[in-house]
Amino acid sequence: MATLAPHEKKHKVTVVGSGNWGSAIAKIVAENTKAHPDLFEQEVQMWVFEEETTVPESSKKYDASSELSTKPQKLTKLINHFHENVKYLPNIALPHNLVANPSLQDSVKGSSILIFNLPHQFIGGLCDQMKGHILPYARGISCIKGVNVSSDGISLFSESIGAKLEIYCGALSGANIANEVAQEKFCETTIAYDPPAMDSQNPTPKGPTPKSSQLDLTKITDSTESKLTGRKKKLRPMPSEFPPVDHALMKTLFHRSYFHVRVVSDVAGVSLGGALKNIVALAAGFVSGLGWGDNAKAAIMRVGLLEMVKFGKMFFAESVHTGTFTEESAGVADLITSCSGGRNFRCARMSVEEGVGIGVVEKRELNGQMLQGTSTAREVNGFLRMRGLEREFPLLTAVQRILEGEADVKNLPDLIEGDA
Numbered sequence: 001m002a003t004l005a006p007h008e009k010k011h012k013v014t015v016v017g018s019g020n021w022g023s024a025i026a027k028i029v030a031e032n033t034k035a036h037p038d039l040f041e042q043e044v045q046m047w048v049f050e051e052e053t054t055v056p057e058s059s060k061k062y063d064a065s066s067e068l069s070t071k072p073q074k075l076t077k078l079i080n081h082f083h084e085n086v087k088y089l090p091n092i093a094l095p096h097n098l099v100a101n102p103s104l105q106d107s108v109k110g111s112s113i114l115i116f117n118l119p120h121q122f123i124g125g126l127c128d129q130m131k132g133h134i135l136p137y138a139r140g141i142s143c144i145k146g147v148n149v150s151s152d153g154i155s156l157f158s159e160s161i162g163a164k165l166e167i168y169c170g171a172l173s174g175a176n177i178a179n180e181v182a183q184e185k186f187c188e189t190t191i192a193y194d195p196p197a198m199d200s201q202n203p204t205p206k207g208p209t210p211k212s213s214q215l216d217l218t219k220i221t222d223s224t225e226s227k228l229t230g231r232k233k234k235l236r237p238m239p240s241e242f243p244p245v246d247h248a249l250m251k252t253l254f255h256r257s258y259f260h261v262r263v264v265s266d267v268a269g270v271s272l273g274g275a276l277k278n279i280v281a282l283a284a285g286f287v288s289g290l291g292w293g294d295n296a297k298a299a300i301m302r303v304g305l306l307e308m309v310k311f312g313k314m315f316f317a318e319s320v321h322t323g324t325f326t327e328e329s330a331g332v333a334d335l336i337t338s339c340s341g342g343r344n345f346r347c348a349r350m351s352v353e354e355g356v357g358i359g360v361v362e363k364r365e366l367n368g369q370m371l372q373g374t375s376t377a378r379e380v381n382g383f384l385r386m387r388g389l390e391r392e393f394p395l396l397t398a399v400q401r402i403l404e405g406e407a408d409v410k411n412l413p414d415l416i417e418g419d420a
């Protein structure tokens, strides 16, 4: 068999997850694999946590005369038939080259790029199931907003995915409310990719070159992730037959006219921004629920941003750049959008307005989608408490105390100053 010329192999891409954001990102990626057939196989696999569901009557796909609409069906069947995720991203057309697959192991088979996008509580178990079924030189991007807290301490999902699967994994996060992105309303995002030097030695890929002002190809250093886990030796280089997976390729895979990508190297800052802003958004929702207005929300956001920066400096000192929180979409912009219209904000506001637990609102309002702020608040609080550091992060601490019913939302002004 003839050997392929360098870079003549194409990347196969799998999205692990198919919720609200998982489906929106899969749409973007499938649009781009189609637009760049020189770099990517056109078909994108999307792993779906299989469930039986019905087409909602409000859906444009609902047809009262069809059993597909009137009887419960497998979600993968509905997605592949209608090219729409009728449950988690209704009324958004998905590209026909996006294939829903209920088998995790089959969906990741042969993929050189794996995109992880699902509620953070499920990722550990899924990685265990993927072990031994992925290409050893695959590269990952985590779109998960959360942190991994265990008895060993705190780590980023890019780190824990990388460590479990022995691959390199970067992160994508930004001011990205999924429904707006899926409707192709303009937004920005931040991708953090700090690949091992062995990948960066490959020549620049073919295809469109992103603007140099948005790339930082000089900053390819040993990642803190590699230092932390000692995984560097185990990482397999991307074979030279493939286009190198670098900042330029990441931009080509994710950038759309309505989804502007900036690529940086600060994986810790990008991941932490996405995780911690969910806790701040709950606090913003609480004060909004009291009817306190925009000034109160701005105060919460100011204190929240400072605590996010402090958290990064205290626990990820080697790698975090403060600028990621203050200048990138993954930092301050995500904080603003999340405190304006995110699910955490909206559910927290309703819970205070109605005087009911946030879990009740989540179940009633989100149709199976999941809040990440409540579990992240609990996990981060457990981590701080174990170290006697709750007082250093009064807002993060106050949110957990309110969720547990130990503190009153009305006392937030004093709580966030550490006075209550």
Ligand SMILES: NC(=O)c1ccc[n+]([C@@H]2O[C@H](COP(=O)([O-])OP(=O)(O)OC[C@H]3O[C@@H](n4cnc5c(N)ncnc54)[C@H](O)[C@@H]3O)[C@@H](O)[C@H]2O)c1
Pocket (backbone or CB within 6 Å): 017, 018, 019, 020, 021, 022, 023, 048, 049, 050, 088, 117, 118, 119, 120, 122, 143, 144, 145, 146, 176, 177, 178, 179, 368, 369, 370, 371, 372
């Ligand atoms: N939705 C957004 O606007 C948005 C935007 C940016 C980032 N994010 C982040 O993206 C990540 C994924 O969020 P999402 O909105 O796609 O999820 P979601 O809130 O829509 O969650 C539902 C998903 O969880 C899956 N699920 C349920 N039980 C499961 C199980 N036992 N095992 C595996 N999967 C199971 C469902 O099948 C569904 O795909 C989160 O970290 C979130 O914070 C979300």
Ligand SMILES: O=P(O)(O)OC[C@H](O)CO
Pocket (backbone or CB within 6 Å): 145, 174, 175, 176, 177, 178, 278, 281, 334, 337, 338, 341, 342, 343, 344, 345, 371, 372
């Ligand atoms: O709806 P939320 O609160 O999970 O936030 C969604 C996104 O993270 C906003 O960027």
